[in-house]
Protein backbone atom coordinates (compact mmCIF):
# COMPACT_ATOMS: atom_id res chain seq x y z
CA UNK A 476 0.00 0.00 0.00
CA UNK A 477 2.80 2.40 0.95
CA UNK A 478 4.67 1.68 -2.29
CA UNK A 479 1.47 2.29 -4.32
CA UNK A 480 0.90 5.52 -2.40
CA UNK A 481 4.39 6.85 -3.23
CA UNK A 482 3.94 5.98 -6.92
CA UNK A 483 0.68 7.95 -6.82
CA UNK A 484 2.42 10.92 -5.18
CA UNK A 485 5.18 10.84 -7.80
CA UNK A 486 2.64 10.60 -10.63
CA UNK A 487 0.10 13.12 -9.38
CA UNK A 488 1.64 15.51 -6.85
CA UNK A 489 5.38 15.99 -7.35
CA UNK A 490 5.18 18.14 -10.51
CA UNK A 491 2.46 20.31 -8.92
CA UNK A 492 4.81 21.04 -6.03
CA UNK A 493 7.72 21.81 -8.33
CA UNK A 494 9.55 18.49 -7.97
CA UNK A 495 10.58 17.19 -11.38
CA UNK A 496 11.50 13.52 -11.72
CA UNK A 497 11.28 11.08 -14.60
CA UNK A 498 8.29 8.71 -14.65
CA UNK A 499 8.35 6.42 -11.57
CA UNK A 500 8.94 2.72 -12.20
CA UNK A 501 8.29 -0.10 -9.77
CA UNK A 502 11.09 -2.36 -8.50
CA UNK A 503 8.80 -5.11 -7.16
CA UNK A 504 11.63 -7.15 -5.59
CA UNK A 505 12.79 -4.15 -3.53
CA UNK A 506 9.20 -3.35 -2.52
CA UNK A 507 8.82 -6.95 -1.32
CA UNK A 508 12.11 -6.78 0.63
CA UNK A 509 10.94 -3.60 2.34
CA UNK A 510 7.56 -5.22 3.21
CA UNK A 511 9.31 -8.31 4.64
CA UNK A 512 11.55 -6.08 6.78
CA UNK A 513 8.53 -4.17 8.16
CA UNK A 514 6.78 -7.47 9.04
CA UNK A 515 9.94 -8.76 10.73
CA UNK A 516 10.37 -5.58 12.73
CA UNK A 517 6.75 -5.66 13.90
CA UNK A 518 6.72 -9.34 14.86
CA UNK A 519 10.02 -9.12 16.72
CA UNK A 520 8.67 -6.00 18.45
CA UNK A 521 5.78 -8.07 19.82
CA UNK A 522 8.23 -10.73 21.08
CA UNK A 523 10.15 -8.01 22.95
CA UNK A 524 6.91 -6.69 24.47
CA UNK A 525 6.07 -10.22 25.67
CA UNK A 526 9.43 -10.48 27.42
CA UNK A 527 9.15 -7.03 29.00
CA UNK A 528 5.65 -7.74 30.31
CA UNK A 529 6.11 -11.28 31.59
CA UNK A 530 4.05 -12.98 28.87
CA UNK A 531 5.13 -16.54 28.17
CA UNK A 532 5.08 -17.50 24.47
CA UNK A 533 4.49 -21.23 23.95
CA UNK A 534 5.34 -21.98 20.31
CA UNK A 535 3.14 -24.62 18.65
CA UNK A 536 -0.35 -25.49 17.47
CA UNK A 537 -2.80 -25.71 20.34
CA UNK A 538 -6.01 -27.71 20.76
CA UNK A 539 -8.42 -27.85 23.70
CA UNK A 540 -7.98 -31.31 25.17
CA UNK A 541 -10.00 -30.91 28.38
CA UNK A 542 -12.23 -28.36 30.09
CA UNK A 543 -9.21 -26.36 31.31
CA UNK A 544 -6.33 -27.75 29.24
CA UNK A 545 -4.79 -26.97 25.87
CA UNK A 546 -2.56 -29.63 24.32
CA UNK A 547 0.31 -28.13 22.30
CA UNK A 548 1.66 -30.16 19.40
CA UNK A 549 5.19 -31.23 20.22
CA UNK A 550 5.10 -29.48 23.60
CA UNK A 551 3.66 -29.64 27.09
CA UNK A 552 -0.01 -29.16 27.97
CA UNK A 553 -1.06 -25.68 29.12
CA UNK A 554 -3.62 -25.40 31.93
CA UNK A 555 -5.81 -22.31 32.21
CA UNK A 556 -8.42 -20.65 34.39
CA UNK A 557 -9.53 -18.28 31.61
CA UNK A 558 -8.78 -18.61 27.86
CA UNK A 559 -9.10 -16.26 24.91
CA UNK A 560 -9.67 -17.87 21.50
CA UNK A 561 -8.00 -15.54 18.96
CA UNK A 562 -7.19 -17.93 16.12
CA UNK A 563 -8.05 -15.51 13.31
CA UNK A 564 -9.70 -16.25 9.98
CA UNK A 565 -9.06 -17.95 6.65
CA UNK A 566 -10.09 -16.97 3.08
CA UNK A 567 -13.39 -18.50 1.92
CA UNK A 568 -13.58 -20.05 -1.57
CA UNK A 569 -16.94 -20.16 -3.35
CA UNK A 570 -17.78 -23.41 -5.16
CA UNK A 571 -16.91 -22.19 -8.68
CA UNK A 572 -15.67 -24.64 -11.26
CA UNK A 573 -11.93 -24.14 -11.93
CA UNK A 574 -11.21 -22.01 -8.84
CA UNK A 575 -8.73 -24.66 -7.66
CA UNK A 576 -6.24 -23.48 -10.33
CA UNK A 577 -2.92 -22.32 -8.80
CA UNK A 578 -3.46 -19.08 -10.71
CA UNK A 579 -6.44 -18.31 -8.42
CA UNK A 580 -4.81 -16.99 -5.25
CA UNK A 581 -5.82 -15.45 -1.92
CA UNK A 582 -4.40 -12.17 -0.60
CA UNK A 583 -1.50 -13.91 1.14
CA UNK A 584 -0.41 -15.66 -2.06
CA UNK A 585 -0.90 -12.50 -4.11
CA UNK A 586 1.50 -10.71 -1.76
CA UNK A 587 3.98 -13.57 -2.19
CA UNK A 588 4.18 -13.09 -6.02
CA UNK A 589 7.61 -12.23 -7.37
CA UNK A 590 6.24 -10.49 -10.47
CA UNK A 591 3.38 -8.06 -11.01
CA UNK A 592 0.68 -9.84 -13.09
CA UNK A 593 0.02 -8.06 -16.40
CA UNK A 594 -3.73 -8.79 -16.11
CA UNK A 595 -5.37 -9.31 -12.71
CA UNK A 596 -8.99 -10.33 -12.12
CA UNK A 597 -10.29 -9.65 -8.62
CA UNK A 598 -13.24 -11.80 -7.59
CA UNK A 599 -15.10 -9.87 -4.88
CA UNK A 600 -15.34 -6.08 -4.61
CA UNK A 601 -15.21 -5.87 -0.82
CA UNK A 602 -12.56 -4.06 1.23
CA UNK A 603 -9.73 -6.52 0.56
CA UNK A 604 -10.59 -6.93 -3.16
CA UNK A 605 -10.72 -3.14 -3.70
CA UNK A 606 -7.53 -2.56 -1.71
CA UNK A 607 -5.56 -4.95 -3.91
CA UNK A 608 -7.27 -3.73 -7.10
CA UNK A 609 -6.10 -0.21 -6.25
CA UNK A 610 -2.55 -1.29 -5.38
CA UNK A 611 -2.00 -3.50 -8.43
CA UNK A 612 -3.50 -0.93 -10.81
CA UNK A 613 -0.92 1.51 -9.43
CA UNK A 614 1.74 -1.17 -10.03
CA UNK A 615 0.70 -1.26 -13.70
CA UNK A 616 -1.62 -4.33 -13.87
CA UNK A 617 -4.77 -4.25 -16.00
CA UNK A 618 -7.37 -4.87 -13.30
CA UNK A 619 -10.93 -6.20 -13.57
CA UNK A 620 -13.23 -6.56 -10.56
CA UNK A 621 -16.15 -9.01 -10.57
CA UNK A 622 -18.65 -8.36 -7.75
CA UNK A 623 -22.01 -10.11 -7.38
CA UNK A 624 -23.73 -7.21 -5.56
CA UNK A 625 -24.72 -3.94 -7.28
CA UNK A 626 -21.98 -1.89 -5.52
CA UNK A 627 -18.36 -2.12 -4.46
CA UNK A 628 -17.59 -2.25 -0.69
CA UNK A 629 -21.25 -3.06 0.12
CA UNK A 630 -20.56 -2.87 3.86
CA UNK A 631 -19.80 0.87 3.60
CA UNK A 632 -22.36 3.58 2.82
CA UNK A 633 -23.74 4.05 -0.71
CA UNK A 634 -22.05 7.46 -1.34
CA UNK A 635 -18.60 6.10 -0.50
CA UNK A 636 -19.15 3.05 -2.73
CA UNK A 637 -20.29 5.26 -5.62
CA UNK A 638 -17.25 7.56 -5.26
CA UNK A 639 -14.85 4.61 -5.15
CA UNK A 640 -16.41 3.10 -8.30
CA UNK A 641 -16.05 6.50 -10.06
CA UNK A 642 -12.38 6.83 -9.07
CA UNK A 643 -11.63 3.22 -10.06
CA UNK A 644 -13.23 3.68 -13.50
CA UNK A 645 -11.24 6.91 -13.99
CA UNK A 646 -8.09 4.91 -13.28
CA UNK A 647 -9.04 2.26 -15.85
CA UNK A 648 -10.15 -0.48 -13.45
CA UNK A 649 -12.89 -2.47 -15.22
CA UNK A 650 -15.95 -3.19 -13.04
CA UNK A 651 -18.45 -6.00 -13.56
CA UNK A 652 -21.10 -5.52 -10.88
CA UNK A 653 -24.10 -7.77 -10.18
CA UNK A 654 -22.19 -10.59 -11.82
CA UNK A 655 -20.51 -13.68 -10.50
CA UNK A 656 -17.84 -15.86 -12.05
CA UNK A 657 -19.54 -18.97 -13.44
CA UNK A 658 -16.42 -20.88 -14.39
CA UNK A 659 -12.65 -20.37 -14.56
CA UNK A 660 -10.58 -22.03 -17.25
CA UNK A 661 -6.81 -22.46 -16.84
CA UNK A 662 -5.31 -22.50 -20.35
CA UNK A 663 -1.82 -23.42 -19.14
CA UNK A 664 -0.51 -19.92 -19.75
CA UNK A 665 -3.33 -17.89 -18.16
CA UNK A 666 -6.98 -17.84 -17.14
CA UNK A 667 -10.26 -17.32 -18.96
CA UNK A 668 -12.92 -16.20 -16.50
CA UNK A 669 -16.54 -16.77 -17.60
CA UNK A 670 -18.99 -14.36 -15.97
CA UNK A 671 -22.60 -13.58 -16.90
CA UNK A 672 -22.20 -14.56 -20.56
CA UNK A 673 -18.90 -12.63 -20.94
CA UNK A 674 -15.27 -13.69 -20.63
CA UNK A 675 -12.21 -11.93 -19.20
CA UNK A 676 -8.66 -13.16 -19.78
CA UNK A 677 -6.15 -12.81 -16.97
CA UNK A 678 -2.77 -13.98 -15.74
CA UNK A 679 -3.86 -14.23 -12.12
CA UNK A 680 -7.08 -14.09 -10.13
CA UNK A 681 -7.36 -12.79 -6.58
CA UNK A 682 -10.19 -14.60 -4.79
CA UNK A 683 -11.40 -12.08 -2.20
CA UNK A 684 -14.88 -13.35 -1.46
CA UNK A 685 -14.77 -13.09 2.31
CA UNK A 686 -13.12 -14.78 5.26
CA UNK A 687 -14.39 -17.43 7.64
CA UNK A 688 -13.45 -17.92 11.30
CA UNK A 689 -10.73 -20.42 12.18
CA UNK A 690 -12.74 -22.55 14.59
CA UNK A 691 -12.22 -26.07 13.27
CA UNK A 692 -9.75 -28.58 14.72
CA UNK A 693 -9.38 -26.59 17.93
CA UNK A 694 -11.21 -29.22 20.00
CA UNK A 695 -13.96 -26.70 20.79
CA UNK A 696 -16.91 -29.03 20.12
CA UNK A 697 -15.40 -31.65 22.42
CA UNK A 698 -15.41 -29.20 25.33
CA UNK A 699 -19.00 -28.15 24.68
CA UNK A 700 -18.53 -24.86 22.84
CA UNK A 701 -21.17 -23.97 20.27
CA UNK A 702 -19.60 -23.01 16.94
CA UNK A 703 -20.49 -22.30 13.37
CA UNK A 704 -18.05 -22.65 10.47
CA UNK A 705 -19.13 -19.34 8.90
CA UNK A 706 -20.27 -17.32 11.89
CA UNK A 707 -17.64 -18.17 14.53
CA UNK A 708 -18.07 -19.14 18.14
CA UNK A 709 -20.58 -18.20 20.82
CA UNK A 710 -18.52 -19.26 23.80
CA UNK A 711 -19.58 -16.85 26.50
CA UNK A 712 -23.09 -18.22 27.07
CA UNK A 713 -21.82 -21.71 27.85
CA UNK A 714 -18.30 -21.18 29.10
CA UNK A 715 -17.80 -17.93 30.99
CA UNK A 716 -14.08 -18.78 31.24
CA UNK A 717 -13.64 -18.81 27.44
CA UNK A 718 -13.52 -15.54 25.53
CA UNK A 719 -13.32 -14.89 21.82
CA UNK A 720 -11.41 -12.02 20.34
CA UNK A 721 -10.48 -10.32 17.03
CA UNK A 722 -11.81 -12.07 13.92
CA UNK A 723 -13.15 -14.88 16.12
CA UNK A 724 -16.16 -12.94 17.43
CA UNK A 725 -19.49 -14.04 16.03
CA UNK A 726 -20.63 -11.83 13.16
CA UNK A 727 -23.87 -11.02 15.02
CA UNK A 728 -21.78 -9.48 17.82
CA UNK A 729 -19.85 -7.28 15.40
CA UNK A 730 -23.16 -6.16 13.78
CA UNK A 731 -24.32 -4.73 17.08
CA UNK A 732 -22.32 -1.54 16.38
CA UNK A 733 -25.23 0.72 15.39
CA UNK A 734 -27.28 -0.22 18.45
CA UNK A 735 -24.23 0.32 20.66
CA UNK A 736 -23.73 3.84 19.21
CA UNK A 737 -27.34 4.77 20.01
CA UNK A 738 -27.01 3.36 23.54
CA UNK A 739 -23.72 5.21 24.13
CA UNK A 740 -25.26 8.51 22.95
CA UNK A 741 -28.25 8.06 25.28
CA UNK A 742 -25.98 7.19 28.22
CA UNK A 743 -23.59 10.12 27.72
CA UNK A 744 -26.38 12.45 26.57
CA UNK A 745 -24.47 13.09 23.33
CA UNK A 746 -26.25 14.27 20.19
CA UNK A 747 -26.53 11.31 17.82
CA UNK A 748 -25.43 13.58 14.94
CA UNK A 749 -22.04 14.25 16.57
CA UNK A 750 -21.45 10.56 17.11
CA UNK A 751 -22.46 9.88 13.50
CA UNK A 752 -19.98 12.58 12.35
CA UNK A 753 -17.25 10.83 14.34
CA UNK A 754 -18.16 7.52 12.67
CA UNK A 755 -18.18 9.23 9.21
CA UNK A 756 -14.65 10.54 9.87
CA UNK A 757 -13.59 7.04 10.88
CA UNK A 758 -15.19 5.65 7.70
CA UNK A 759 -13.27 8.18 5.56
CA UNK A 760 -10.05 7.15 7.29
CA UNK A 761 -10.81 3.49 6.49
CA UNK A 762 -11.65 4.36 2.86
CA UNK A 763 -8.24 5.97 2.64
CA UNK A 764 -6.81 2.56 3.48
CA UNK A 765 -8.70 0.97 0.57
CA UNK A 766 -7.67 3.48 -2.09
CA UNK A 767 -4.95 6.04 -1.35
Ligand SMILES: Cc1cc2nc3c(=O)[nH]c(=O)nc-3n(C[C@H](O)[C@H](O)[C@H](O)COP(=O)(O)OP(=O)(O)OC[C@H]3O[C@@H](n4cnc5c(N)ncnc54)[C@H](O)[C@@H]3O)c2cc1C
Pocket residue numbers: 535536537538561562563564582603689693720721722723764
Ligand atom coordinates in the same frame (compact mmCIF):
# COMPACT_ATOMS: atom_id res chain seq x y z
C1 LIG B 1 -5.39 -8.74 3.21
C2 LIG B 1 -5.90 -8.21 4.51
C3 LIG B 1 -5.82 -6.85 4.77
C4 LIG B 1 -6.27 -6.33 5.98
N1 LIG B 1 -6.14 -5.00 6.19
C5 LIG B 1 -6.55 -4.48 7.36
C6 LIG B 1 -6.42 -3.09 7.64
O1 LIG B 1 -5.92 -2.32 6.82
N2 LIG B 1 -6.85 -2.62 8.85
C7 LIG B 1 -7.41 -3.46 9.78
O2 LIG B 1 -7.78 -2.99 10.85
N3 LIG B 1 -7.55 -4.78 9.55
C8 LIG B 1 -7.14 -5.32 8.37
N4 LIG B 1 -7.30 -6.66 8.14
C9 LIG B 1 -7.96 -7.49 9.15
C10 LIG B 1 -6.99 -7.88 10.25
O3 LIG B 1 -5.84 -8.49 9.71
C11 LIG B 1 -7.69 -8.87 11.17
O4 LIG B 1 -8.91 -8.31 11.60
C12 LIG B 1 -6.80 -9.17 12.37
O5 LIG B 1 -5.59 -9.74 11.95
C13 LIG B 1 -7.53 -10.14 13.28
O6 LIG B 1 -6.70 -10.41 14.36
P1 LIG B 1 -6.81 -11.77 15.10
O7 LIG B 1 -5.85 -11.71 16.23
O8 LIG B 1 -8.23 -12.09 15.40
O9 LIG B 1 -6.34 -12.90 14.05
P2 LIG B 1 -4.95 -13.10 13.32
O10 LIG B 1 -4.20 -11.84 13.17
O11 LIG B 1 -5.27 -13.89 12.08
O12 LIG B 1 -4.13 -14.02 14.32
C14 LIG B 1 -4.50 -15.36 14.59
C15 LIG B 1 -3.26 -16.10 15.07
O13 LIG B 1 -3.65 -17.35 15.65
C16 LIG B 1 -2.72 -18.36 15.28
N5 LIG B 1 -3.40 -19.67 15.39
C17 LIG B 1 -4.45 -20.14 14.67
N6 LIG B 1 -4.79 -21.38 15.09
C18 LIG B 1 -3.95 -21.71 16.09
C19 LIG B 1 -3.79 -22.86 16.94
N7 LIG B 1 -4.58 -23.95 16.82
N8 LIG B 1 -2.81 -22.87 17.88
C20 LIG B 1 -2.00 -21.76 18.02
N9 LIG B 1 -2.08 -20.65 17.26
C21 LIG B 1 -3.06 -20.62 16.31
C22 LIG B 1 -2.34 -17.97 13.85
O14 LIG B 1 -1.12 -18.54 13.48
C23 LIG B 1 -2.28 -16.44 13.95
O15 LIG B 1 -1.00 -16.00 14.33
C24 LIG B 1 -6.84 -7.20 6.94
C25 LIG B 1 -6.94 -8.58 6.68
C26 LIG B 1 -6.49 -9.07 5.49
C27 LIG B 1 -6.59 -10.57 5.21
